[in-house]
Amino acid sequence: MRNMLPAAITAIMSLSVLAACGTAGNESGKPADSGNSSTAPAASSAAGAGGNASIKGKVTFLTNRTDMVDKEYKEYAKRFKEKYPNAEIEFEAVRDYDKTLKVRISSGDFPDIVLVPTIPNADLPKYFAPLDDLGLNDKIYFKDYKATGGKTYGIASGAxxxxxxxxxxxxxxxxxxxxxxxxxxxxxxxxxxxxxxxxxxxxxxxxxxxxxxxxxxxxxxxxxxxxxxxxxxxxxxxxxxxxxxxxxxxxxxxxxxxxxxxxxxxxxxxxxxxxxxxxxxxxxxxxxxxxxxxxxxxxxxxxxxxxxxxxxxxxxxxxxxxxPDWFYAVNKNSKNAETAKAFVKWMIEDSGFDKFAGFIPVLKDKQPELAQLTEFKSFNPTFIxxxxxxxxxxxxxxxxxxxxxxxxxxxxxxxxxxxxxxxxxxxxxxxxxxxx
Known part of the structure; x- marks a missing residue:
């Protein structure tokens, strides 16, 4: 499952992104200062007129990062609750993620937030909620890659x-x-x-x-x-x-x-x-x-x-x-879908996961911080x-x-x-x- 990076990122990578990487990424577990932590949530059902008080209840994120469950995700949970006091995020990690999740979604019993498995885009509405109300569509790459019927069902975690x-x-x-x-x-x-x-x-x-x-x-x-x-x-x-x-x-x-x-x-x-x-x-x-x-x-x-x-x-x-890497998605039958959407938005804007993971950020205005990408770019590969x-x-x-x-x-x-x-x-x- 591999998808296209828009032409815009080619220009970014050629002109500034990789050349600007002067700081090596780290995996200390401390949150990265993404430069977006003070950004107000978009006016949407997930983080709109009701403010933080409208985000409540417990949601679970099914992740492939088994290495983070007892470490970095604990801090993520703490920081998410600091922003949304009435909400709680839990993490469940599995190996052989794609196969495991496809079995679970076919049964209809799967967590609130997942990473999109290898299913046809036409099937996305069967399982997932649209994410267009998060106010991210004009700020991110790959908004059309897990989309169908004019609606976006997945947001990339990074590139x-x-x-x-x-x-x-x-x-x-x-x-x-x-x-x-x-x-x-x-x-x-x-x-x-x-x-x-x-x-x-x-x-x-x-x-x-x-x-x-x-x-x-x-x-x-x-x-x-x-x-x-x-x-x-x-x-x-x-x-x-x-x-x-x-x-x-x-x-x-x-x-x-x-x-x-x-x-x-x-x-x-x-x-x-x-x-x-x-x-x-x-x-x-x-x-x-x-x-x-x-x-x-x-x-x-x-x-x-x-x-x-x-x-x-x-x-x-x-x-x-x-x-792009894996795409976040929200179970359309989640009992706390708005909280699940708020967590997806928080992961993109506030968590610092892209720095932690060494990704090229999915937010268009955010620069990657991995020094090794500068070395890679110096060999002048042609990006496919x-x-x-x-x-x-x-x-x-x-x-x-x-x-x-x-x-x-x-x-x-x-x-x-x-x-x-x-x-x-x-x-x-x-x-x-x-x-x-």
Missing amino acids: STVGIVYNKKAFQAAGITAIPKTLDELYAAMDKLKAKGIVPLASNFKDKWPLQSWVYDLPPAIAGTANVANDRIKSDAPYTLDGAYAKSFGILKNLHQKGYLEPDINSTNWEQSKKDVASGKFAMYLLGNWVINQVIENGAKSEDIGFFPMPYDNSGKINSPLN EGVPDNDQAIATQNKAQIDPPAMVQDFVLGDGKAVFDKFNKQWADAKKSLGY
Whole structure:
């Protein structure tokens, strides 16, 4: 699930946003001063004429950030209640978020505030309340990406790009003096790291969800178009050995075969990997800028963590994806829907979560504060802006029960052709059954 950043942000990133990042993000748990904390709520049913007194009752936010529940979210709850004394926010965290939430929304029993799962935009009104009354539509990016029928049902929590997050001390220890700009140079750097006893790249293969970068981010960069996933609907066999998916998965397969990943990829651990990258035991991730602050929180100094575009061939020219992260949504059947909406607005304007997460803020007038984005931009990648999900492609993927990260796992460990034949059949059968 990857969506488009409007053209306006390209100009921002080129002219000021990334160049302005002079302060490294941190994950201390202290709220960031977003510059918007004094902004009065818009005149709306969620925070309008009734003022703070109209926001009341308890709401629950179902989050994917399992690492924040007993830490930063406690402070969020305290600060939200300070603004809205009659309201209370609770947090519930789950792993395998997309799959778990789709099961729960299908039953009709799900929390007040969630992150939008991979469902067709046409289905959004079945489950979620419109958020147009929050007064944010003219202030944010991506307002049309989780929208249908002229109404906005999801607001992005932030934006990010994807590349190589690396430990500079690990590079120094291995004698790497220049950042790799081609795939062969990346392999050569990994050889040096491996020779020094440093794991070149943390794949988090077993955890599966970190493999999304190899599905949603690298293929569009390789293809030079953000329509790779959407274009699948044009074919009964979208997964080919000469296509962008195979090229992306093939790089990971090669890394595994060369011994550049964790010694046992079937027993990886996401939380431990952050500590290992922070300490320099592991050298790199292929992930978004959102992980940088998490590595810093796990013991690294900000100045020791860098970020550069992923070189996927030897041309010397690099495309990089630019996408929104998860979108907040409100259960249309929430007993305290106005409070739930107020919390979404508070998360965007007041919480400081974008700084904490290392995001490019979704508010148009707010600058990111992650120094590593400046380094990333210095390599002059061409940003491939995401596009809205094609409803037919999403519906076909869901009907076929295709789990893209699981496909990556199968491809890396098995025969690529056999794997693609299997998923192409599932795709074709689902597409036919849906009448596409």
